Amino acid sequence: MKFELTRNDYLIQGTFKLVKLYLLLISILTIFRSVFVLYFSDINFVSNNILEVMYAFFMGWRYDTIVASYLLAPFTLTIILTSCIKWKPLTNLSYFLFGTYFFLFINLITFLSICDLGFYSYFQDHLNILFFGLFEDDTVAVMQSIWKNYPLEYAIVGYSFYLIFIFWLVKKIFKFIQRDSKSIMHKGAFKFSFISLILLVALFGGARGGFGILVLSPKYADFSKSLFINQTALNGIITFEKAYKLRKSRTSMNFNMAKAFGYGDNIHNAFSDYLGFD
Numbered sequence: 206m207k208f209e210l211t212r213n214d215y216l217i218q219g220t221f222k223l224v225k226l227y228l229l230l231i232s233i234l235t236i237f238r239s240v241f242v243l244y245f246s247d248i249n250f251v252s253n254n255i256l257e258v259m260y261a262f263f264m265g266w267r268y269d270t271i272v273a274s275y276l277l278a279p280f281t282l283t284i285i286l287t288s289c290i291k292w293k294p295l296t297n298l299s300y301f302l303f304g305t306y307f308f309l310f311i312n313l314i315t316f317l318s319i320c321d322l323g324f325y326s327y328f329q330d331h332l333n334i335l336f337f338g339l340f341e342d343d344t345v346a347v348m349q350s351i352w353k354n355y356p357l358e359y360a361i362v363g364y365s366f367y368l369i370f371i372f373w374l375v376k377k378i379f380k381f382i383q384r385d386s387k388s389i390m391h392k393g394a395f396k397f398s399f400i401s402l403i404l405l406v407a408l409f410g411g412a413r414g415g416f417g418i419l420v421l422s423p424k425y426a427d428f429s430k431s432l433f434i435n436q437t438a439l440n441g442i443i444t445f446e447k448a449y450k451l452r453k454s455r456t457s458m459n460f461n462m463a464k465a466f467g468y469g470d471n472i473h474n475a476f477s478d479y480l481g482f483d
C-alpha cells in the first residue's frame with residue numbers, strides 16, 4: 206500500500222543526498238592530500254613520522270569539512286524549506302539546480318587542487334599571493350612554461366574522463382523524486398524539527414572546523430616541527446581563500462604597508478630598517 210510522501214520523507218531523501226555529497230567532497234580532497242604526501246615526500250619520511258602524518262590528515266579532514274560545509278549550506282537550508290512545502294516539482298527543480306551547482310563547484314575544487322600541486326612543485330608552498338602575480342605579470346609566458354613542462358595533452362584527456370565521471374555521479378546523487386515513491390517515514394512535527402536541528406548543528410560545527418570555542422583557522426596547522434607535515438594538513442581551497450583576502454587587502458586603497466608590518470605611521474623607521482641607515 207502506497208502513502209503520500211510526508212515532509213519527513215522529503216527531508217530524509219535530502220539528508221541522504223547531503224551525506225553522499227559530503228563524502229564525495231571529502232574523498233576528493235583526501236585524494237589530493239594523499240597525492241601531495243606521496244609525490245613530495247618519500248616512504249621513509251612518512252614511516253618515520255607516521256603519527257604526525259596521521260594527525261595532519263585528521264586536521265586536514267577538519268579543514269576539508271569547513272570547505273564542504275560552506276558548499277553544502279545553501280542545499281541544507283533548501284531541503285528543509287522544500288520539505289515543508291512538500292511539492293515534488295519544486296523539490297525536483299531544486300535538485301536539478303543544485304546538481305548543476307555542485308558539478309561546477311566540484312570542478313572548481315579539483316582545478317584549484319591541481320593548481321595547488323603545481324604551485325607547490327615550483328615554490329614549495331601552497332597557493333599564496335604569488336599565484337595571482339603569475340597571471341598578472343605575463344600570462345602567456347606562464348602558460349607556455351606550463352605547456353612545456355607538463356604533459357597537458359594527457360592531462361586534458363584524463364580530466365575529460367574525470368568530468369564525465371563526476372557528471373554521472375552527481376546526476377545519480379540528485380535523482381528526482383518519482384511519482385510512485387513510497388512513504389518510509391511517518392508524519393510528525395517533532396521528527397521533522399529534530400532532524401532539521403541535527404542538520405543545522407552539524408553544518409554549524411563543520412563550518413567552524415569543530416565545536417570548540419575558537420574557529421579553526423590555517424594558523425592552527427602549525428603543530429609540527431616539520432614544515433611539510435604542517436603543509437599537509439592544509440588544502441588548496443583554504444590557502445587560496447587566504448591568499449585572495451590578502452591580495453584584496455593589499456590592493457585596497459586603505460591598505461597601509463607600514464602598519465601591516467608593525468611600524469604604525471612611522472614610515473621613517475620602516476625605511477631606516479630596510480636601508481640599514483637613518
